[in-house]
Amino acid sequence: MKNARPAYAALSCVLAIAAAAPTGAAVITMDSLYAPASTWAGTFTDSASYVSAWNTVSAGQPTPDAGYGDQVITDWNGTQSNAVFGSNSDIAFHDQVVFTATESGTYNFRFGIDFGLGGTLLLNGTSLATNTGNMWWNNSYSDSSQYLAGSANLTAGQTYTIDLYGFEDCCDGGTQGQFQAPDASFQNFSVPEPFAWALMLTGFAGIGAALRASRRRLAVG
Numbered sequence: 464m465k466n467a468r469p470a471y472a473a474l475s476c477v478l479a480i481a482a483a484a485p486t487g488a489a490v491i492t493m494d495s496l497y498a499p500a501s502t503w504a505g506t507f508t509d510s511a512s513y514v515s516a517w518n519t520v521s522a523g524q525p526t527p528d529a530g531y532g533d534q535v536i537t538d539w540n541g542t543q544s545n546a547v548f549g550s551n552s553d554i555a556f557h558d559q560v561v562f563t564a565t566e567s568g569t570y571n572f573r574f575g576i577d578f579g580l581g582g583t584l585l586l587n588g589t590s591l592a593t594n595t596g597n598m599w600w601n602n603s604y605s606d607s608s609q610y611l612a613g614s615a616n617l618t619a620g621q622t623y624t625i626d627l628y629g630f631e632d633c634c635d636g637g638t639q640g641q642f643q644a645p646d647a648s649f650q651n652f653s654v655p656e657p658f659a660w661a662l663m664l665t666g667f668a669g670i671g672a673a674l675r676a677s678r679r680r681l682a683v684g
Contacts (some may be wrong), residue, residue, distance in 0.1 A: 489562035491539050491560060491640065495531045496520050500632030503580055510583040513628040520555045529641035538641035538653040541575065541602060551635030556582070558627040560652050564617040568645030574620040574627055575600030577636035578600045582629025584611040591615065597630075597634055627638035 464656065489549045491519035506512055531550070536543055539560075544551075549564060555577070572591070576582060591613025600610045625640075640652045 473586055477481065484602070489538045489560045489647050491652055491654070491680070492559045493531060493536065493543065493597045494533045494557045494559075496555045497531055497553060498630060499553050500580065503555075504632065507595045507630070509580050509584065510593045513581070513583040513630070514585075514626075516630065517555055517557055517628045520668050521557075532547045532599055539638070540653070541637045541639035542638050543639075544577070544635050550635045552597065552631060554631045554635075555629065556627070558638070558640070560625040561622065562614075562642075562652065563622045564619055564644075566645060567617065567619045569614055570617050570624065570645070571612070571614045571643040571644055571649070572639050573604060573610055573643075573649065575602070575604065575610045575637070575639040577631060577634075577638060578629030579632040579634070580630035582611060582627060584613050585628075586613065588626075601636060601638065604641075629654075635665050 496517075498516075505514055506516065531554070534543075541665060556576075558576075560585040561614075570584075572584070574584060577600060578594075578598045581593070581598060584591045592611045594608065596608065596610060598609050598611070604610060611627065641649045642652060643649045
């Protein structure tokens with residue numbers, strides 16, 4: 464517990480940076496844990512079941528298994544994948560985006576993922592979309608059954624949290640996160656300069672520690 468205060472201080476600093484940045488400047492984190500497909504196959508029915516399964520796996524693994532863990536990324540551009548953790552199967556995933564809306568209106572979101580056992584998308588704890596099928600984005604948004612998408616009416620100046628929970632049984636693919644502001648085109652969630660430098664200066668290790676310490680408190684609002 465003696466490292467908790469510096470870790471949360473680092474995370475708070477990053478959140479403040481994101482709040483001051485354009486909408487596209489977000490805190491983007493990916494967390495993965497070992498989760499045998501045989502344990503979860505056939506158990507997912509709705510958004511709450513994915514969050515519950517993640518919490519169960521998380522509570523049983525207070526420290527990362529070899530090959531799994533957290534990462535913070537600065538551009539969710541489609542090159543990220545499960546494989547960065549050293550394995551491409553039997554993975555529980557929690558991806559998160561924290562961002563501040565710079566204008567009021569309807570925002571659209573879409574997330575290209577590879578969740579062999581399906582997954583769910585939440586905004587501030589409220590489910591926007593759930594798909595229990597085998598989703599494989601495969602670098603294309605032409606088939607809506609192969610990615611998670613949703614929309615919401617946001618207020619300028621407010622900070623929002625997007626959570627994605629999913630399980631992968633086999634054969635990993637790339638992943639991407641995008642948003643569409645009112646009267647605009649889709650663009651990647653990213654951290655433009657100089658915000659990316661500010662993120663690095665706060666210390667990614669501290670952010671990862673804070674995220675893992677808070678995992679047990681995750682729940683559907």
